[in-house]
Amino acid sequence: MPLSINQIHNGDSRELLKQIAPNSIACSVWSPPYFVGKEYEKYLSYEDWVGMLQTVIKHHHSILKPGGFLVVNIADILCFQDPTMPRIQAQNLRRQRCDITREEVLAAKSEHPDYNRNQLATLLGCSEQTIDRRVNGNNIRGGKYNTQTRVHLVSGLIEDAGVAAGLYLYDRRVWMKDAAWENSKWHTLSYRSVDEFEYLFFFWKPGETVVDRDRLTSAEWVEWGSRGVWRMPSVRANNDHEAKFPIELPRRVIKLLTAPGETVLDCFMGSGTTALAAIQEGRNYIGIELNKQYVASASAACEKEAKKRAVVTQHSGNEQPAKTARARASESQTGEQLALIKGSA
Numbered sequence: 001m002p003l004s005i006n007q008i009h010n011g012d013s014r015e016l017l018k019q020i021a022p023n024s025i026a027c028s029v030w031s032p033p034y035f036v037g038k039e040y041e042k043y044l045s046y047e048d049w050v051g052m053l054q055t056v057i058k059h060h061h062s063i064l065k066p067g068g069f070l071v072v073n074i075a076d077i078l079c080f081q082d083p084t085m086p087r088i089q090a091q092n093l094r095r096q097r098c099d100i101t102r103e104e105v106l107a108a109k110s111e112h113p114d115y116n117r118n119q120l121a122t123l124l125g126c127s128e129q130t131i132d133r134r135v136n137g138n139n140i141r142g143g144k145y146n147t148q149t150r151v152h153l154v155s156g157l158i159e160d161a162g163v164a165a166g167l168y169l170y171d172r173r174v175w176m177k178d179a180a181w182e183n184s185k186w187h188t189l190s191y192r193s194v195d196e197f198e199y200l201f202f203f204w205k206p207g208e209t210v211v212d213r214d215r216l217t218s219a220e221w222v223e224w225g226s227r228g229v230w231r232m233p234s235v236r237a238n239n240d241h242e243a244k245f246p247i248e249l250p251r252r253v254i255k256l257l258t259a260p261g262e263t264v265l266d267c268f269m270g271s272g273t274t275a276l277a278a279i280q281e282g283r284n285y286i287g288i289e290l291n292k293q294y295v296a297s298a299s300a301a302c303e304k305e306a307k308k309r310a311v312v313t314q315h316s317g318n319e320q321p322a323k324t325a326r327a328r329a330s331e332s333q334t335g336e337q338l339a340l341i342k343g344s345a
Contacts, residue, residue, distance in 0.1 A: 005263055008275065008287035008302065010295045013267035014052065016288045017059035025063045025286070026262035029253045029274055031073040031245055032056070050157065056267060057161040057203075063265070066207020069257045070167060072158055073175070073245060075198040080152035087148055088137045092189055098126045102134040109135075151192075155199065162203045170204035173227075175249060177234040200230075200253070215255055224252060251277040258283055272298025279305045 002021040003009055009016055035049045044052065060070045108120050121128045159169050179196040216225045224230050232248050250273060254264055260282040266274035269287035271294060278285035279302060287302075289295045 003286055003288075005284040005286055006302075006306075008269050008272065008289055008295050008299050010289060010292055012290055013288045014055045014059070017056065017063065017267060020063040020265070020286065022062050023065050024263060025060075025068060025265045026065055026258040026283075027069045027071065027254060028060055028064065028265040028267065029071040029073070029250050030266045030268045031270075032268050034075055035077055053157070054161045054164070057158075057167070058165040060203075061166045061205060064167075064205040066205060067209035068205050068207070069170065070162070070203040070205075071253050071257070072201045072203070073198060073249065074154055074158060074201070075195070076154050077152040078192070078195055079149040081147045082150050083147050085148035085150055087146070090190055098130045100124050100126045100130055100134065105131055105134040155201070158201050162201070167203040167205055169201060171202040173200040173202070174198070174229045175200060175245075176229055176231045180234075200249075202257075210259070212259065215259070220255075225256060245273060247273050247277050247280075250274040251281060254278055254281050254283055269298055270294055272301045275302045276305050279309055282309075 001019070002024075003016060003019045032053060033044065033049065035044065035046060057070070057072075064070060104124065105120065108123055109115065112120070112123065115123065117128045117131045120131050124131070155172075162169060175198045177196060177198065179194045213221065213225075230249070230252065232246050235246055250264075250266070254274075254277055258264060258281075261284065263284040263286060264274065264278040265286045265288075267288040269275065269289040272287065275285040275287050275298065285302075287298065289298065
């Protein structure tokens with residue numbers, strides 16, 4: 001039995017995607033776990049994470065409408081643990097508490113070849129850690145035993161998964177968000193940059209795509225519709241989910257790539273942001289979420305938003321007849337005036 005629309009379903013996307021009606025989704029937009037140590041993704045190994053993404057993307061080919069889109073919001077892994085990476089700690093001059101140089105330590109070792117690390121430290125008036133750091137580039141208080149981290153790009157992984165699924169990379173955009181100073185503490189310890197952008201990869205299923213520029217206002221087309229960089233602030237309070245994205249992100253995707261009444265999918269629904277954006281834009285939605293608590297809170301938020309939209313729609317509908325009557329009266333009056341003018345002529 002196909003998954004019903006306008007509902008958030010509890011379960012694993014890899015299984016529930018099989019229950020979505022073929023060729024029914026106009027646009028699927030979601031942000032998967034990023035493999036950065038969040039609580040909700042700790043059960044995944046790196047291999048499990050890659051396999052999950054590949055499987056989820058593969059299932060999209062059958063459920064997307066011909067000409068429809070899959071949009072994946074994701075970021076590179078900036079602290080990817082790599083056991084093959086040499087354990088060499090950088091010499092940060094600003095944080096260096098001792099002026100003893102490597103040359104001075106080597107000279108002391110040459111003069112006192114029988115001295116151990118502790119004796120050399122006493123001789124030079126520094127810590128044993130400084131001796132080891134100057135000679136070996138290590139931190140003997142644990143640093144040299146820790147697995148080193150590097151940047152791991154995800155774009156190739158996502159593209160390969162899309163191509164394997166029979167989808168084509170149609171476009172890519174960059175979300176410029178707030179600089180994550182709190183989560184980028186290494187920027188004071190190295191030359192690494194602060195985390196302040198993510199990607200949106202647009203995949204296309206072969207088929208006729210309707211390009212309707214009237215979905216956006218002229219200002220929207222200029223500001224973001226045809227722009228490769230989308231600037232919007234991050235969510236300030238992740239009170240109901242660890243990693244929320246701003247509602248403006250899926251709202252733009254939905255408004256750009258779908259028509260009113262079409263169905264939008266988010267198979268990592270989280271707090272329900274994509275569904276809320278779909279409701280606000282007059283689209284149907286299907287949500288999938290593994291966490292029961294998130295399903296309950298997101299469903300409640302969607303129910304509230306749907307009721308609010310129903311009230312607004314009803315109010316607009318009540319206003320429409322009055323506007324139409326006024327318009328008819330205006331047209332009638334204008335017609336009478338024209339008749340009088342013609343009669344005078």
